[in-house]
Amino acid sequence: MAATTLLSTVLVLLVTGTLCNRDPIMLTVANGLTQTRHTYSSSVAYNGVLLGAMKQLRMEDSSFNFTTRETQDYGPYLVSVNGLAGSDEDHTYWQLLVDCVNGSSTVAQVGVGCYIPKPNEHIILNFTTY
Numbered sequence: 192m193a194a195t196t197l198l199s200t201v202l203v204l205l206v207t208g209t210l211c212n213r214d215p216i217m218l219t220v221a222n223g224l225t226q227t228r229h230t231y232s233s234s235v236a237y238n239g240v241l242l243g244a245m246k247q248l249r250m251e252d253s254s255f256n257f258t259t260r261e262t263q264d265y266g267p268y269l270v271s272v273n274g275l276a277g278s279d280e281d282h283t284y285w286q287l288l289v290d291c292v293n294g295s296s297t298v299a300q301v302g303v304g305c306y307i308p309k310p311n312e313h314i315i316l317n318f319t320t321y
């Protein structure tokens with residue numbers, strides 16, 4: 192009887208532990224115009240989107256914040272990070288990059304509301320011009 196109770200307790204802990212697990216990711220906020228950067232650690236839910244990892248980081252670290260603007264076709268557009276906003280007038284924006292193992296980076300083909308980071312992936316929010 193005691194063994195059964197112990198076994199079910201262990202099973203419950205294992206299942207809830209697995210279900211609640213978040214995967215670690217790294218998030219760098221870079222300013223390609225001034226060459227400054229700061230790297231944060233965050234986490235993403237299983238198959239969760241980057242926006243979730245950014246919201247998680249914002250909850251855990253008050254030095255990180257961002258704003259988005261909802262669009263009809265592509266979901267949230269990343270407008271500002273840590274108080275710095277892109278501007279149509281200056282032709283600046285926050286570019287979403289994914290760091291590759293060989294030191295190069297690729298431009299994500301979807302926005303923050305659709306991109307699904309892989310565990311331990313390094314994402315770069317890069318302020319730049321277009």
Ligand code: B12
Pocket residue numbers: 262265266267268269270279284285286287288298299300301302303305321
């Ligand atoms: C021009 C353009 C841009 C310009 C927009 C600025 C400007 N004032 O022109 C810039 C260079 C800033 C840009 C950025 C990005 N873009 Co763009 N962009 C386009 C493009 C070539 C044309 C859009 C357009 O002018 N439509 C015509 C106007 C009249 O319609 P509109 O609805 O007003 O257009 C606005 C939106 O499209 C918005 N916008 C542009 N890109 C994106 C991306 C996302 C995720 C969102 C939410 C909104 C958005 O800006 C436009 C101007 O205000 C489209 C491809 C296409 N041929 O449609 C890709 C496209 C919309 N972009 C795309 C992507 C992925 C991005 C980026 C995420 C790239 C990156 N990795 O950084 C970033 C956005 C990052 C962020 N901050 O959230 C994808 C979206 C796919 C998806 N399902 O998410 C598209 C479809 C290209 C593709 N890869 O297939 N983009």
